[in-house]
Amino acid sequence: MSARLRLTSPLSSLDAWVNAFAGAEIPVLAETAESLEHMRATEDDVDAHGLGEMIASDPLMTLKVLAHASELRRGRLMADTETVTAAIVLMGITPFFRDFGPQPTLESVLGDNDEALLGLSRVMQRAERASRFALGFAAHRADPDAAIIHSAALLHDFAEMLLWVHAPELALKIAALQEADRHLRSTVAQRQVLGIELADLEQALMRRWRLPDLLTRITSEKDARDPQIRCVQLAVRLARHTARGWDDAGVPDDLHDIAELLNLSEAHALKLLHDFD
Template sequence: METNRLTRPLRDLAAWTAFFRNAEIPVLAQSAGALEDLRAIEDDVDANLIGETFSSDPLMTLRILAHLSKHRPARVVTQPETVTASVVMMGITPFFKAFGQLASVEETLQDMPEALEGLREVLRRAHRAADFALGFAVHRLDHDAAVIHHAALLHDFAEMLLWLHAPELALRIRGAQQADPTLRSNMIQKDVLNVTLPELAHSLMLAWRLPELLMRITDDQHAEHPSARSVLLAIRLARHTAKGWDNAALPDDIRDIATLLNISESATTALVHELDS
């Protein structure tokens, strides 16, 4: 159970960044269990197996990338962009030494089921966005498909961390959004937290020295780059279809995705339904 939860907002972006930079990052219980299963057969494990095992857990992915940024050898100039590449750089035995028995999301929020469900909603959206983004990248024959998948999966990591470490504040934000759906998310976040979640995510990416390509893809300033468009349109589609395929914004999403992929809108509709299945 989390003992150092925030119940009041911190004063500014620097304070939030410092808090989360040093905070524990719990992982999905499935990942914590899989880690111990792999540890038991360490001699038979390679980087690809580790990468595949944790590819659907954004929190484990974030934890690995953040750890490596802090312990990257001085001779290494560029940061690996995927979990698999990170493990290759670390080595199998150092990987297992670095990650002992990990706290799980489910344990951390076991006394707050409403917050756990809020986090699970974000995780479901992240998984769907990652599937869409990977599908778009594969269709475009993008060589950075794996990084694009990671970027979509991690796009909302600041919101995930908020649910884990400040669930009361996350619930307050969700309550305000439900009370008045016309309010802009950034305005509500600023009012409740003194920062917006996109600001916090970008600041943490800089603090953790996350891969440059990952930062560019998740930075709205690079929104017109095809790789970034793949991620941002996947995020939009996942948000707008979280509760069904009748959202009024969906036609615009389909049109923009069709433009990105250079196919018809009818073909795009068929593709996104196939990716979601």
């Protein structure tokens, strides 16, 4: 049984962070929990595609389903299930509802901390926009792995989401450092407060949960020339830079790189981005 976790000070090593987060309960959006209960009541009318589509807008529920499917797959020596819908097909609808009972919600876990709830909702909204941009880029490139690229962008910052859930005071410290110095790199602020970088924690958790290799690789930033990784990187970058509007100083560089990736003029690329958004 996963336990509720509330950290107020940094842990001693990356391994300690991985162990703490891997064993902790992951709450989901209240609307996801409500939709699941509604679908549970009409289980005979539910199909994997509709259920998968509903879950795919919630990064933390997506994470839970993919991690659970990886556990099942290991026992059955089956190929990777790289999307939520494929994971649900592997499980079956009835076993899915049996394994995923009523879900704890982010709103109940962080209900006493409005600042943390706001910080978390900003990261989740950014992830949802990044996943939309990434899916648009992949579809434009006719990439057969478009659904996986969508998942990779949605999950790109899941370690930051988990930090807001399990260690909101530390997440707020990082946010305060960056608010005080807009030029401070997030990795520097993370090392200062946590002693680790969240990207390293994320990759270690993906390995611990044995998430699909392709998903782990696309979420990594090791090979920036790979067009699939580039789709995710640029989508995440653009979502970050446009979180408060399209006038951020980083947007022109993003636009140049996206136009290059999609083989379009910058004017055409900008029109496409507004369509995606």
